[in-house]
Amino acid sequence: MPRPARLPARATSHDVAARAGVSQPTVSLVLSSNPKARVASATRERVLRAAEELGYRPNVIARSLVRRRSYALGVLVPDLGNQFFADVVSGAERVAAEEGYAVVLTEQRDAPLERQLDALRARQIDGVILDAAGASAVPAAAFDGLNVVLVDRPSNGWPGVASDAEGAGRLAAEHLLALGHRRLAFVGPSTDVHAFRMRERGFVRALAAAGVTVASERLRRAPATLEGGQAAMRALLALPERPTAVFCANDLLALGAHKACTGLGVAIPREMSIVGCDDIAFARFVTPELTTVAVPARELGARAARLLVREIEAAGAGAGAGAGVRAAGAGSQKPRLLPVKLVVRGTTAAPAAPAARGAAR
Amino acid sequence: MPRPARLPARATSHDVAARAGVSQPTVSLVLSSNPKARVASATRERVLRAAEELGYRPNVIARSLVRRRSYALGVLVPDLGNQFFADVVSGAERVAAEEGYAVVLTEQRDAPLERQLDALRARQIDGVILDAAGASAVPAAAFDGLNVVLVDRPSNGWPGVASDAEGAGRLAAEHLLALGHRRLAFVGPSTDVHAFRMRERGFVRALAAAGVTVASERLRRAPATLEGGQAAMRALLALPERPTAVFCANDLLALGAHKACTGLGVAIPREMSIVGCDDIAFARFVTPELTTVAVPARELGARAARLLVREIEAAGAGAGAGAGVRAAGAGSQKPRLLPVKLVVRGTTAAPAAPAARGAAR
DNA sequence: TTGTAAGCGTTATCAG
DNA sequence: CTGATAACGCTTACAA
Numbered sequence: 001m002p003r004p005a006r007l008p009a010r011a012t013s014h015d016v017a018a019r020a021g022v023s024q025p026t027v028s029l030v031l032s033s034n035p036k037a038r039v040a041s042a043t044r045e046r047v048l049r050a051a052e053e054l055g056y057r058p059n060v061i062a063r064s065l066v067r068r069r070s071y072a073l074g075v076l077v078p079d080l081g082n083q084f085f086a087d088v089v090s091g092a093e094r095v096a097a098e099e100g101y102a103v104v105l106t107e108q109r110d111a112p113l114e115r116q117l118d119a120l121r122a123r124q125i126d127g128v129i130l131d132a133a134g135a136s137a138v139p140a141a142a143f144d145g146l147n148v149v150l151v152d153r154p155s156n157g158w159p160g161v162a163s164d165a166e167g168a169g170r171l172a173a174e175h176l177l178a179l180g181h182r183r184l185a186f187v188g189p190s191t192d193v194h195a196f197r198m199r200e201r202g203f204v205r206a207l208a209a210a211g212v213t214v215a216s217e218r219l220r221r222a223p224a225t226l227e228g229g230q231a232a233m234r235a236l237l238a239l240p241e242r243p244t245a246v247f248c249a250n251d252l253l254a255l256g257a258h259k260a261c262t263g264l265g266v267a268i269p270r271e272m273s274i275v276g277c278d279d280i281a282f283a284r285f286v287t288p289e290l291t292t293v294a295v296p297a298r299e300l301g302a303r304a305a306r307l308l309v310r311e312i313e314a315a316g317a318g319a320g321a322g323a324g325v326r327a328a329g330a331g332s333q334k335p336r337l338l339p340v341k342l343v344v345r346g347t348t349a350a351p352a353a354p355a356a357r358g359a360a361r
Numbered sequence: 362m363p364r365p366a367r368l369p370a371r372a373t374s375h376d377v378a379a380r381a382g383v384s385q386p387t388v389s390l391v392l393s394s395n396p397k398a399r400v401a402s403a404t405r406e407r408v409l410r411a412a413e414e415l416g417y418r419p420n421v422i423a424r425s426l427v428r429r430r431s432y433a434l435g436v437l438v439p440d441l442g443n444q445f446f447a448d449v450v451s452g453a454e455r456v457a458a459e460e461g462y463a464v465v466l467t468e469q470r471d472a473p474l475e476r477q478l479d480a481l482r483a484r485q486i487d488g489v490i491l492d493a494a495g496a497s498a499v500p501a502a503a504f505d506g507l508n509v510v511l512v513d514r515p516s517n518g519w520p521g522v523a524s525d526a527e528g529a530g531r532l533a534a535e536h537l538l539a540l541g542h543r544r545l546a547f548v549g550p551s552t553d554v555h556a557f558r559m560r561e562r563g564f565v566r567a568l569a570a571a572g573v574t575v576a577s578e579r580l581r582r583a584p585a586t587l588e589g590g591q592a593a594m595r596a597l598l599a600l601p602e603r604p605t606a607v608f609c610a611n612d613l614l615a616l617g618a619h620k621a622c623t624g625l626g627v628a629i630p631r632e633m634s635i636v637g638c639d640d641i642a643f644a645r646f647v648t649p650e651l652t653t654v655a656v657p658a659r660e661l662g663a664r665a666a667r668l669l670v671r672e673i674e675a676a677g678a679g680a681g682a683g684a685g686v687r688a689a690g691a692g693s694q695k696p697r698l699l700p701v702k703l704v705v706r707g708t709t710a711a712p713a714a715p716a717a718r719g720a721a722r
Numbered sequence: 723t724t725g726t727a728a729g730c731g732t733t734a735t736c737a738g
Numbered sequence: 739c740t741g742a743t744a745a746c747g748c749t750t751a752c753a754a
Contacts, residue, residue: 010506012748013748028750029750043724059426059485060484061425061431065420066748067749072484079451080451080454081451086444086447090442090468093441093467097468103466104464106463107458118418122419123421124422259647285587286647383740384740384741385741386733386734389734390733390740401740404739420730423746424733426730427732
């Protein structure tokens with residue numbers, strides 16, 4: 001059947017070749033900017049002009065097929081609705097674009113991680129960025145033959161980037177201690193997300209180092225959401241001995257706590273100091289603004305992408321496709337943690353009545 | 362050169378064929394679930410088993426090359442950091458996944474739209490979802506040969522999905538009028554984003570219909586951000602005749618206004634009623650919670666994806682690739698607007714002192 | 723320096 | 739019903 005009259009069907013390298021009066025591979029040579037491509041500058045010129053005139057764009061799919069590389073990165077996030085993850089994706093996308101890679105976005109949802117990875121593999125994805133995938137035993141074989149970078153979920157098996165979550169907890173503790181707080185609380189989810197765990201640990205340890213402990217009834221577990229934070233704070237406020245300050249594992253929780261206090265007429269920060277973690281944009285939306293520990297989400301994504309691209313190109317150059325199995329690759333793997341930063345705003349102050357001595361010096 | 366010892370190199374359809382003792386095309390027939398593929402159930406079984414045993418996954422890239430379809434959708438958003446867009450992407454991704462398409466995410470940033478589309482085209486993207494691209498004259502030729510769906514930016518040239526932005530403005534107006542407000546203000550950006558424009562128009566018209574006008578000094582322009590909202594509200598509060606209520610073009614602005622009031626000790630809603638638009642998650646984070654008009658962002662994305670897929674498959678089935686030029690395709694194009702919904706929460710009430718008559722009935 | 727030949731892994735169109 | 743055979747558009751030796 002004669003192909004239906006199709007508008008200017010995309011020009012191929014053959015068309016360019018014809019127009020330039022050269023062979024098709026020559027076109028490829030000229031345009032692929034292959035280092036060892038020595039073509040007479042005369043013909044190069046002709047080819048370039050022909051390509052220009054035809055508006056030629058190499059077909060990435062065809063290139064992928066023969067090179068066995070798609071120049072695409074998969075990015076897997078639990079939930080785009082979470083500002084933090086959206087930022088990570090944004091950072092990754094920027095770098096990917098700079099490096100000439102496309103980003104194939106996949107939201108985790110309910111689907112099993114294994115299927116998702118499989119789908120990406122079918123597309124010859126060059127590597128994937130895995131964002132805070134619950135440490136739940138990943139089959140490991142699921143990663144077979146894939147270049148992987150983990151975000152905020154260190155693993156001795158695969159390279160990754162993470163923020164200094166323990167440091168975040170420590171900063172919060174030191175800040176609160178310095179203000180004179182001694183009766184402290186912590187609110188965090190019970191899931192096994194590494195970053196949350198470390199924030200808690202950092203907080204508790206820094207306190208311990210100062211001789212302060214968090215009474216178990218002041219250590220509340222709650223889902224990392226607004227509602228979780230509200231509920232936890234209500235429980236805290238109902239305690240016979242209220243804490244004077246609380247550190248929340250993320251800003252959502254902190255904002256929930258903030259809301260609970262406001263709703264119950266508990267003055268922030270006079271009666272209750274609150275410290276969050278992440279520094280999402282909305283930390284500044286409430287009154288008083290939330291004191292929090294800033295985590296560079298975008299930067300996290302950017303580094304992950306950079307690392308992944310390096311990994312890919314190393315693997316690609318060397319042993320062909322089957323890479324990604326061994327961990328750090330060339331050993332250049334320094335699991336350096338991205339620094340976090342305390343951002344003091346309006347939700348923290350010295351405790352109201354007693355205890356206002358000590359670290360104040 | 363002998364290929365470097367590579368771990369279980371992905372099985373191809375040839376491998377499956379060999380193992381099943383059939384020809385390669387047969388494998389393709391069996392696995393592509395082609396409707397008119399009548400293969401003896403005996404061989405079908407064998408093929409399926411062989412594929413299973415080898416863990417065979419068809420190479421989507423190869424398929425794309427010959428079918429001239431990538432089964433991938435491009436999604437272009439201005440800024441993932443904006444909760445609203447993130448939701449649109451999320452909705453689109455869900456549907457795309459259901460329909461067997463991957464999502465290639467691109468953030469607009471500074472890059473010219475034209476380049477971005479070109480990059481997508483090079484990847485043989487089957488279509489793109491364009492999210493609130495500023496109505497700034499898009500070269501039109503940039504869309505050549507692409508299936509496009511516009512989100513929240515109606516165009517007579519291309520199909521799209523949008524929310525009932527004008528209705529949103531109307532709902533806000535009616536709500537405020539019903540509460541007895543007569544001295545009203547509007548805050549919105551000056552950019553030519555269609556949805557914002559329509560929200561404003563709906564608001565103003567509904568008021569006009571009730572014989573109420575928005576004095577020009579109570580119509581504030583401000584970037585659609587927290588800061589913009591704050592600044593606008595401060596200006597409003599400084600007016601000799603303060604409005605008793607304000608409608609903001611989106612929740613970010615409303616939250617900014619909220620914050621300005623709280624900071625200045627203006628009681629919400631007693632002294633100032635505020636209505637936002639979008640109903641992002643954070644509308645419930647503040648105290649009192651924000652009254653707003655809910656816009657189904659996720660649903661918007663979902664519909665866009667659905668529409669795009671339909672468009673693609675129609676084009677693919679019919680006239681081959683060159684589609685997307687004419688607008689609605691099969692004319693099934695009903696630019697139905699997604700309904701919005703008023704969500705009354707804590708930031709609206711009857712005005713304090715006078716004027717509390719009228720629509721209250 | 724440039725052209726020829728041979729794939730990459732599929733799908734599609736035929737004969738057998 | 740199944741098996742050759744020919745693309746799809748490009749890269750990469752290898753020859754001329």
